[in-house]
Amino acid sequence: MIIGIDDTDSRKGMCTTYLCAVLVDELREYGDVSTPRLVRLNPCIPFKTRGNGAISFEVVCAGKEEEVKEVVRTRVCELSELNEEGTNPGVVFGCVLDIISYAEEETLKHFYERAVREVLTLEDTYSTLADLQFDYFGLKNRRGLIGALAAVSFFVLQRNQPNYYDFTYELIEYRKKQNRGKARVIDEASVWKADAATYPLTWDTVDVANNKIVFAPHSPCPVLFGIRGDSADAIYRADKLIHAEPEERKMLFITNQGTDSHLIPLYAATKAKLHEFHSYSLVGEVCSNPKTIEGGHVVFPISLSDSGTIECIAYEPTKGFRNLIRKLRVGDEITAFGSQKKGTINLEKIEIRKLNVVEERNPRCGKCGRSMDSAGRLQGYRCKRCGTHRAHKEVVTIKRQIEEGFYETPPVARRHLSKPLVRVTAKRIHPSR
Ligand SMILES: [Zn+2]
Structure with missing residues (x-):
């Protein structure tokens, strides 16, 4: 049985991944429990909590399904932040993996891809749950069912087609109860050392250019820190090198973080095809020189290959990335990667395909x-x-001050789903570190 859970947390406390870690540890007494999945959904959805992440895992527990479901329901009721207005837990009890049909897998694929790129409704979710005959459970308005089903879908797809569904790892350490809400005790020097020893197999632990450690949250949630990367071995090596307060537990997740799976590639875009809260890679040409506006944001329009123009923006928090953007010039051919909000593309990275010289x-x-x-x-x-x-x-x-190739926002401004350039195997990449 594959179990998906979402929306148990709030901005103030808890974290769905912690609930997952508790359940994975507890359910081992009922049978084999898989490595859990941490699934990030469409980052633009307006009603998300912190990172818009859902989780899933598999329990092989022949004959004990009802007991397992009861444990899950109990923990979700107990550990969810039910008093928070925006917390609407959902749990999906999915299929047994090896008896899934081709048609069912197509249904899951369609649902997952929409969850990560589009805006799904609860009605979409109920109808898909009915088609698949999956059992489920929810509290309050049950909006978490959307992410819970998407997480079950990712589990099946990623396991069946690991070459098609890109993935990375994150090892998350959780704080002991008595420490939560207090300042995190982490030896910063050891973090820099761990990063130096394992980058680029681990990434986004620190931001060198901005001289900042970026792998620990600042909220009162139970997460102490998370180490991300492409190699579980390297992640565990980094973890060993880091000195910090003693953890309550730790859990390794397989995740769609760092894979760009939210981006919809459009080679022949017209403005009419673009929608709010969707993320794209857009081929276009810079049609006037970038300018810095109030707040330190940098904006410029690109003309799309079919018709129309759209404004791109590099926000102030993207720091040094803006210096690169300021060097663009009319006539440069680029691919812009980012989300459309209020009619503007919020840049996550760009490829300068051809400089206008x-x-x-x-x-x-x-x-x-x-x-x-x-x-x-x-x-x-x-x-x-x-x-x-x-x-x-x-x-x-004329001679230009920049080179062609891929550029990205620095780790301090990175979105969970954005693929860091250290993972990109193209020529001419300029990873931000
Ligand atoms: Zn003359």
């Missing part, structure tokens, strides 16, 4: 070498001193 300028006089002036509309250019005349502007090649 051509500049037209007034021609220089062949005799004196000075810049010539316009002789009037459609009348070419003239040197006032020498009387020389040229018909057209001069085209020169």
